[in-house]
Amino acid sequence: MMLKRIILLLVAATLVVPAASWAQAKPDFSGTWKFAASTPPNYPGSAGWGVPSPTIVVKQSATEITLQSGQYGSQMMTVVYKLDGSDTIWEAPSVTQSGSTAVVKWRTKARWDGNKLILFTWNTALNQLRDILSLSGGSLTIVRGTEQPGPSTNATLTYSKGS
Amino acid sequence: MRRTPALVLWFVVLLAFTVLTRFASSQQKNSESISVKGGAGDITGQYEIPDPNWPQWAHPYPKPGYIWGSQGGVFAESPNRIYLANRGELKLPDKVPNGFPGNWGFFNQMAATQPIANMVNCIVVVDGNGKLIEAWNQWDKLFEWGRGPHQVYISPYDPERHVWVVDDMRHVIYRFTHDGKTLVQTLGVLDEFGENDDLTRFRRPTMIDWLPDGTFFVADGYGNTRVVKFDKTGKALLKWGSRGTGPGQFNTPHGIAVGGSPPRVFVSDRGNRRIQVFDVNGKFLDEWPGIAPHSMLMSADEHVWAVDSLTDRIVKFDLSGHVEYSFGQFGTRPGYTWAMHQISADSDGNLYLSEVFGGRTQKYRPRPGADPTKLVWGRALMPMAGAGGN
Numbered sequence: 001m002m003l004k005r006i007i008l009l010l011v012a013a014t015l016v017v018p019a020a021s022w023a024q025a026k027p028d029f030s031g032t033w034k035f036a037a038s039t040p041p042n043y044p045g046s047a048g049w050g051v052p053s054p055t056i057v058v059k060q061s062a063t064e065i066t067l068q069s070g071q072y073g074s075q076m077m078t079v080v081y082k083l084d085g086s087d088t089i090w091e092a093p094s095v096t097q098s099g100s101t102a103v104v105k106w107r108t109k110a111r112w113d114g115n116k117l118i119l120f121t122w123n124t125a126l127n128q129l130r131d132i133l134s135l136s137g138g139s140l141t142i143v144r145g146t147e148q149p150g151p152s153t154n155a156t157l158t159y160s161k162g163s
Numbered sequence: 164m165r166r167t168p169a170l171v172l173w174f175v176v177l178l179a180f181t182v183l184t185r186f187a188s189s190q191q192k193n194s195e196s197i198s199v200k201g202g203a204g205d206i207t208g209q210y211e212i213p214d215p216n217w218p219q220w221a222h223p224y225p226k227p228g229y230i231w232g233s234q235g236g237v238f239a240e241s242p243n244r245i246y247l248a249n250r251g252e253l254k255l256p257d258k259v260p261n262g263f264p265g266n267w268g269f270f271n272q273m274a275a276t277q278p279i280a281n282m283v284n285c286i287v288v289v290d291g292n293g294k295l296i297e298a299w300n301q302w303d304k305l306f307e308w309g310r311g312p313h314q315v316y317i318s319p320y321d322p323e324r325h326v327w328v329v330d331d332m333r334h335v336i337y338r339f340t341h342d343g344k345t346l347v348q349t350l351g352v353l354d355e356f357g358e359n360d361d362l363t364r365f366r367r368p369t370m371i372d373w374l375p376d377g378t379f380f381v382a383d384g385y386g387n388t389r390v391v392k393f394d395k396t397g398k399a400l401l402k403w404g405s406r407g408t409g410p411g412q413f414n415t416p417h418g419i420a421v422g423g424s425p426p427r428v429f430v431s432d433r434g435n436r437r438i439q440v441f442d443v444n445g446k447f448l449d450e451w452p453g454i455a456p457h458s459m460l461m462s463a464d465e466h467v468w469a470v471d472s473l474t475d476r477i478v479k480f481d482l483s484g485h486v487e488y489s490f491g492q493f494g495t496r497p498g499y500t501w502a503m504h505q506i507s508a509d510s511d512g513n514l515y516l517s518e519v520f521g522g523r524t525q526k527y528r529p530r531p532g533a534d535p536t537k538l539v540w541g542r543a544l545m546p547m548a549g550a551g552g553n
Contacts, residue, residue: 096277096279097276097277097278098273109354122308122354124279125279126309126310128332128354128356130356145356147332147356147366147367147386149332152356152367152385152386
């Protein structure tokens with residue numbers, strides 16, 4: 001009887017442990033996402049920064065996530081966020097506070113908050129973006145906050161899976 | 164009967180002409196008194212025209228070809244120890260006009276906050292003559308991803324005289340030892356902003372003031388719309404405020420001053436163009452409309468001095484909100500100001516004003532025979548433990 005119970009426990013464990021691991025696995029945001037809606041409606045971003053991109057192409061691996069979108073300014077950009085919490089730093093053109101375009105330093109960082117992924121983007125033209133990504137029912141939700149020397153903005157953006 | 168409207172119109176035109184002529188005449192007299200008598204009057208109040216060579220902008224601060232940029236803050240610990248919070252250095256044009264006095268505003272182009280600055284020489288200490296005493300270059304790196312220090316303070320009630328530096332753009336407040344050698348504490352989370360109900364993170368905090376027991380209040384700020392109260396260790400106790408225009412609501416709470424008996428918290432609700440008054444637990448008491456201060460100061464004689472972003476005037480209030488005196492005018496010549504951002508004063512009656520757009524800090528010395536009730540008097544600091552109390 002004792003041996004039977006042990007065997008049953010082992011069988012149960014082999015079934016439960018992978019299920020628990022699966023539940024703790026981080027979501028994969030990969031895919032092409034089409035803008036669906038924003039709260040507030042017609043959210044404009046802030047002075048050309050944080051504007052909802054009509055399309056976001058996401059590629060995710062175990063070590064990094066890459067977003068190709070127009071949310072960082074008027075032009076599409078490909079931006080990499082490392083998933084180990086370390087910084088990624090590079091230089092690229094950006095619109096400065098005086099309205100001119102200059103090459104500025106950029107920095108990104110990411111961290112997980114449960115099943116949500118928080119992406120931080122900064123540049124030395126004093127643009128800041130904080131996106132909190134989550135998946136629900138086939139939709140991508142981005143809770144966005146922007147900071148600049150001008151007004152702060154907050155918005156919730158919803159994207160649906162595109163092709 | 165038909166002639167009546169024409170007569171009335173003629174009378175109105177005549178009256179307007181008379182008023183405008185007298186106004187223009189008074190403006191002319193005012194400018195004459197400034198240029199001829201050396202700074203008395205409405206523009207510099209009871210102070211002399213500041214020396215444009217204070218502080219001494221000597222090499223290596225800033226380096227050749229550059230000039231100090233937006234001046235976020237100034238704090239006079241004493242007449243001979245003044246902290247300057249500089250938002251980095253700006254590149255000068257290749258050709259600098261003759262007579263360039265050394266301040267960015269001279270160019271009359273964009274504000275000093277607009278060009279991208281090199282974040283160097285962000286915190287420096289000068290003496291009464293404007294000569295450099297200390298440069299805290301070891302901390303320049305803290306400001307690299309922001310726009311430099313927003314303001315600088317020492318609590319009047321701290322015997323160790325820690326130096327507090329607010330960095331709005333990186334969402335933190337630093338507390339350094341008096342000599343700047345050690346960063347003792349960081350409030351907030353570097354580079355992460357939080358919402359109004361988050362007591363761990365700020366969203367572009369702006370200014371601090373203290374109660375005698377070390378409790379302090381932070382205006383937060385550009386992004387959030389609240390005041391956060393901390394105990395003397397930096398533990399957040401409570402917060403109040405939300406976005407709006409009603410009592411206890413804010414739009415850019417930028418300045419803060421604490422004083423009175425019982426103590427009250429005076430908050431510059433800049434975007435709503437008013438000062439709001441609260442008890443120390445955030446209970447709304449009063450509002451003073453018609454002013455939008457960048458910064459405020461509780462003076463030694465328990466008055467609120469506010470630097471108004473609307474009129475570029477320095478305004479003295481009693482603690483009931485009555486205006487007792489004001490002076491100042493927009494401009495870039497010595498004595499005029501362009502976006503005063505922090506106001507400080509020492510025990511000798513010298514006034515210091517940092518300008519974020521003009522890109523300079525000016526020291527205003529009292530003129531001979533100045534009315535002491537019209538001078539700004541800085542609060543005395545607690546004697547420094549183990550020292551003579553510099």
